[in-house]
Amino acid sequence: MAPVTNTKVIFKAIPKDWPVIGEHIVYDTSSSIDPEEHPLDGGILIKTLLLSPDPSVRGRMRDPSVKSYAPAFTLGEPIESRGVSVVLRSETEHFKEGDYVVGMIPWASYNVFPSHAKLIAINNENRLPWSYYIGLLGMPGQTAYYGLNKIVNIKEGEKLFVSAASGAVGSVVVQLAKLRGAQVIASAGSDEKIAFLKEIGVDRAVNYKTEDLDQALKEFGELDAYWDGVGGPTLDIALANMKDFGVVAICGLISSYNDGENQYGVKNISAILTKRLRVQGFIVGDLVEAEGGTHAFQEEVGPLVVEGKIKFKEHYTKGIENAGEALLGVLKGDNFGKSVIIVADK
Known part of the structure; x- marks a missing residue:
């Protein structure tokens, strides 16, 4: 077979604020x-099928001297994120030709991994969309499940506010x-996202661009818990509406990433003290590691997905050449549901 182009999306320079394509x-x-x-x-040769332009x-995209829970990208090398690929060739017993695998995938059309690669072969016996393994059944779904169970510990009748809820x-x-x-x-x-929230059963859906979020929360009543994916002014408003001894779970701060x-300075930080709140940021990988794997998630959420009891929106971008635009769309909130980059069919 003649050589083919191996298209890549390269991390070329460190942005000070919004990344610029090119x-x-x-x-x-x-x-x-x-x-x-x-x-x-x-090792194995894999062909990239799907990529996940996660906010993370x-x-x-930072200087490597700035420490965080995940290493900085290397300048001049491909960006990477969770993705789904198919094994084209294998020289290891761990994977066979035709296996679909999920893991951290460099943004390239083809990748070679060593035999000990941290990839997981997908057992898709229920013929679910492959994209679910980087979405509903992947990191986003696991973040929701373990964060809700281990951080929030929500109970029947309690009041929960969820931002970035669509x-x-x-x-x-x-x-x-x-x-x-x-x-x-x-x-x-x-309004489209609000309609979806009503469809999935929220008791009160608020369009924060056209409604007074603070007033809506006051009318709803003091909150037992707040699930924060945005930070910024929304976090401030939530803190002001928390019940004493409430819980704030922070899984993202997308309003400030660029x-x-x-950076926005939280103004109601005194509420953490006066209301004796528990505010906890978390990374799902830590919770999964503490649990010894995702078995509980698979046993509880897997059947709900198969039975269609959880609705899930996906937003598709076709072509690896549009991966950068897909990432910017996520950071700007232009996507509706889980953003998925379709790199190739099988």
Whole structure:
């Protein structure tokens, strides 16, 4: 087989605020690969099918001297995120040709991984969409499940506020909380997203762009818990409406990821003391590790997905050449549901 272009999306420069396509994120077609002859050295060759432009990608576009829970991207190398690929060739017993695998995938059309790669072969016996394994059944769904169980510990009758509630994580939080008998008020930024929130059963849906969020929360009643995916002024408003000894679970701060040195300063921080709140940021990987894996998630959420009891929106971008635009869309909130980059069919 003749060599084919191995298209890549390269991390070219560190942005101070909003990433710019062509400056910080570069589409590169200078590499080629022969899928039949490229040496594997005991590893596997995979073809990228789907990529997940998660908000956390922005956090890794930084100077490596700035420490965080995930390492900074290497300048001149492909961006990476969770993705689904198919194994084209294998020289290891751990994977076979035709396996669909999920894991951290460099943004390239083809990748070679060593035999000990941290990839998981997908057992899709229920013929679910492959995209679910980077969404509803992947990191976003697991974040909702473990955060709700281990951080919030929501109970029947309690009042929960969920921001970014139409998104990949928030929409699952809403539905799992409703299944546990919670009262849920949720916010989103368009009438279309508000309609979806009503469809999945929220008790009060608030368009924060056209309604007074603070007034809506006051009318709903003091909150037992707040699920924060945005930070900024929304966090301030939530803190002012919390019940004494309430819980604030922070899984994202997307409103400030591109603010550079102009980070929003929380003004109601005194409420943490006066209301004796428990505010906890978390990364789902820590919770999964503490649990010894995702078995509980698979046993509880898996059947709900198969039975269609959890509704899930996806937002598709076709072509790896549009991956940068897909990431910017997520950071701006232009996507409706889980953003998925479709790189190739099988």
